[in-house]
Amino acid sequence: MANQRREAAIVGIHEYPLRVVGPDVSAMHIKVESARKALEDAGLSWKDVDAVYDAGEGGLGGLEIADYFGFRPTVIDTTAVGGSSFEFQAAHAWRAIAAGKAKVALLTYGSTAHSQSRAIGTGGATGQGAPRPQSNMEDPWGLTLIAGYAMVKQRHMFQYHTTNEQFAEISVATRLHATRNPEAVKAMTDLAFVGTGEISIQDVLTSRMIADPLRLLECCMVSDGGGAVVIASRDVARNTKKRPVWIIGSGEATKYPENGGDITVSAGAQSGPIAFAEAGVRPGEIDIAMIYDSFTITVLAILEDMDFCKKGEGGAFVQGGRLKFNSGKKPALNTDGGGLSSNHPGMRGIFLLLEAARQLRGESHSQVPNARLAVATGNGGQLGSRHSTGAIILARD
Amino acid sequence: MTTQRVPRPQPRFPEPDTEPFWKATKDHKLTYQKCNDCNTVVFYPRRHCTKCGSANLAWHTSKGLGAVYTFSVVVQNRNPSFRDLGAYAVGYVDLDEGFRIMTNVVGVKNPSTDVKCGMRVKVKWEDQPGGEISLPLFEPA
Numbered sequence: 031m032a033n034q035r036r037e038a039a040i041v042g043i044h045e046y047p048l049r050v051v052g053p054d055v056s057a058m059h060i061k062v063e064s065a066r067k068a069l070e071d072a073g074l075s076w077k078d079v080d081a082v083y084d085a086g087e088g089g090l091g092g093l094e095i096a097d098y099f100g101f102r103p104t105v106i107d108t109t110a111v112g113g114s115s116f117e118f119q120a121a122h123a124w125r126a127i128a129a130g131k132a133k134v135a136l137l138t139y140g141s142t143a144h145s146q147s148r149a150i151g152t153g154g155a156t157g158q159g160a161p162r163p164q165s166n167m168e169d170p171w172g173l174t175l176i177a178g179y180a181m182v183k184q185r186h187m188f189q190y191h192t193t194n195e196q197f198a199e200i201s202v203a204t205r206l207h208a209t210r211n212p213e214a215v216k217a218m219t220d221l222a223f224v225g226t227g228e229i230s231i232q233d234v235l236t237s238r239m240i241a242d243p244l245r246l247l248e249c250c251m252v253s254d255g256g257g258a259v260v261i262a263s264r265d266v267a268r269n270t271k272k273r274p275v276w277i278i279g280s281g282e283a284t285k286y287p288e289n290g291g292d293i294t295v296s297a298g299a300q301s302g303p304i305a306f307a308e309a310g311v312r313p314g315e316i317d318i319a320m321i322y323d324s325f326t327i328t329v330l331a332i333l334e335d336m337d338f339c340k341k342g343e344g345g346a347f348v349q350g351g352r353l354k355f356n357s358g359k360k361p362a363l364n365t366d367g368g369g370l371s372s373n374h375p376g377m378r379g380i381f382l383l384l385e386a387a388r389q390l391r392g393e394s395h396s397q398v399p400n401a402r403l404a405v406a407t408g409n410g411g412q413l414g415s416r417h418s419t420g421a422i423i424l425a426r427d
Numbered sequence: 428m429t430t431q432r433v434p435r436p437q438p439r440f441p442e443p444d445t446e447p448f449w450k451a452t453k454d455h456k457l458t459y460q461k462c463n464d465c466n467t468v469v470f471y472p473r474r475h476c477t478k479c480g481s482a483n484l485a486w487h488t489s490k491g492l493g494a495v496y497t498f499s500v501v502v503q504n505r506n507p508s509f510r511d512l513g514a515y516a517v518g519y520v521d522l523d524e525g526f527r528i529m530t531n532v533v534g535v536k537n538p539s540t541d542v543k544c545g546m547r548v549k550v551k552w553e554d555q556p557g558g559e560i561s562l563p564l565f566e567p568a
C-alpha cells in the first residue's frame with residue numbers, strides 16, 4: 031500500500047531548453063530564468079518562495095543564493111553532493127515542509143560546462159587545489175572520470191559475466207526517447223553528434239573506445255543547461271495550476287572506496303530500500319525509472335541496487351528493449367533522453383525530478399500511459415570511488 | 428611509462444595524513460596502517476581507525492604482492508602528463524595484507540588484453556624527478 035501521506039508535492043517545473051548557451055549567459059542566469067518559469071508553471075510568484083536549495087554553482091555557496099535572487103528565505107539548504115544534490119535537496123524540502131518550516135521550496139540548477147569547455151570526462155586529475163589525502167593517493171595514476179566508471183563496468187563484467195551487448199541496451203533505449211524529444215534532438219545537433227537518430231546495439235559496440243571497457247555511446251554528453259523545481263505544501267498544492275506530484279519516499283547515502291569492498295555496489299543499495307520502504311511500494315510497481323545515466327554502468331548498478339532485479343542480474347533484466355517507453359514492461363527508463371542523449375551539464379539530478387514529474391502529469395514526449403509511480407535516483411561524485419546516491423519516489427493522485 | 432615529458436601529478440605537501448606514506452616510498456617501502464585496538468587495516472592513510480575511531484594506529488610495510496581488483500585502460504586523457512602515453516591501465520590492486528591501492532598496472536604488451544581482474548601482481552617502483560618520492564606501480568608477479 032503506497033504511502034498516503036500527502037505533505038509536499040512538486041508543483042512547478044522548468045527545464046532550460048538550450049544545451050549551448052553562448053558567452054552572455056551565466057549559470058546564475060539559467061537558475062533565475064528557470065526559477066521564474068517554474069513558479070509560473072505552478073501559478074506561484076517570486077515572493078512566495080520561503081525555502082531555497084542550492085548546490086553551489088555560483089561559487090559563493092550559501093551566502094550567494096538568496097542574495098543573487100533577492101529572496102529572504104527562512105530555510106536555506108546548500109547540500110552539494112554532486113549530481114545527486116537535487117534528490118537530497120528534494121528530500122530535505124519535503125522534511126522542511128512536513129515540519130511546518132516552509133511552504134514553497136525552490137530548487138535550481140544552472141551550468142555552462144559546455145561553453146567553458148570543461149573536460150569533465152577525460153581531463154583526469156589536475157594536481158591543482160589544496161592537497162587532500164585522497165588526491166595525494168589518486169592524482170598520480172591518470173584516472174580520468176570515465177575510467178573511474180569503466181573500472182566498475184570491468185568488475186561487473188568479471189564478476190557477473192555481464193556483456194557489452196547488455197550494457198548497450200541502456201544507450202539504445204535512451205536514444206529512442208531522445209529522438210522523440212525536440213530539445214534533445216536540438217542538443218545532439220548543437221553538440222555535433224555524429225547522428226541524432228536511433229542507434230543499434232551494434233552502433234554502441236563499434237563506437238570509439240574512451241576508457242576500456244566504456245565506449246563513446248555509453249558516455250553522457252557535456253552540455254550547458256539547467257532547470258528548476260518548485261516543491262510546495264499540501265495547502266499550497268491544492269491551488270496550483272498543474273496536477274501535484276507527491277513525494278512519498280526518500281533515501282540518501284554515500285559510498286567510498288573500502289579495503290575489500292565491492293565496487294559494483296552503489297550507495298543506492300543503502301538509499302534505495304529506505305526510499306521504497308518509506309513509500310510503501312515495490313520496485314516492480316514503478317512505471318518510470320529516472321536513473322542517473324552518466325554512463326551505462328551507473329544505470330545497471332543502480333537498477334540492481336534498488337532491487338529492480340537481483341544483484342548481478344541487471345544485464346539479463348535490461349535485455350530485449352525492456353527499458354523503452356513502449357515496451358509494455360516496467361519500468362521505462364529516462365524517457366527524456368537522459369544524460370546520454372539529451373543533456374548533461376555536470377549535475378543531472380534535477381532533470382530526473384523534472385521528467386518524472388512530466389510523466390506523472392502526462393506531459394512527456396515519450397509518455398507511458400497512465401504512469402502513476404516514478405523514482406528519481408541521482409548519482410553524484412564518481413561511481414568507482416566516493417559518490418552519493420539519493421532516491422525520491424513520486425506518486426500522482 | 429618512462430618516456431613521458433610532462434611529469435605526472437605528484438602528491439603535494441604539507442598534507443599530514445599521507446606524508447609518512449610518501450616519505451617511505453623514497454626507500455621503496457610500501458606502507459599501510461593497522462589499528463592497534465581492533466586490528467582494522469586503514470588505507471588511505473589517516474590518523475584514526477575508520478572502524479573504531481581509535482587514534483592508536485601503527486605503520487606496517489607490505490610485501491608488495493597482491494591481485495588486480497579492477498582496472499580501466501585509458502585511451503583518451505587530455506591531461507598533458509598522460510596525453511602522449513598511449514593506452515595505459517589504471518586500477519585498484521588488493522594487497523595481500525588487506526588494503527586496496529589505486530595504481531597503474533604496467534609491464535604488459537597490450538593492457539586491454541593482458542591485464543585481468545584477479546591477476547597476481549607485484550610492486551614496481553618508479554622514482555620521480557627530484558628523487559624524493561617513488562610511485563608504486565604494479566606488474567605481473
Ligand SMILES: [Zn+2]
Binds near residue numbers: 464466477
Ligand atoms: Zn580500530
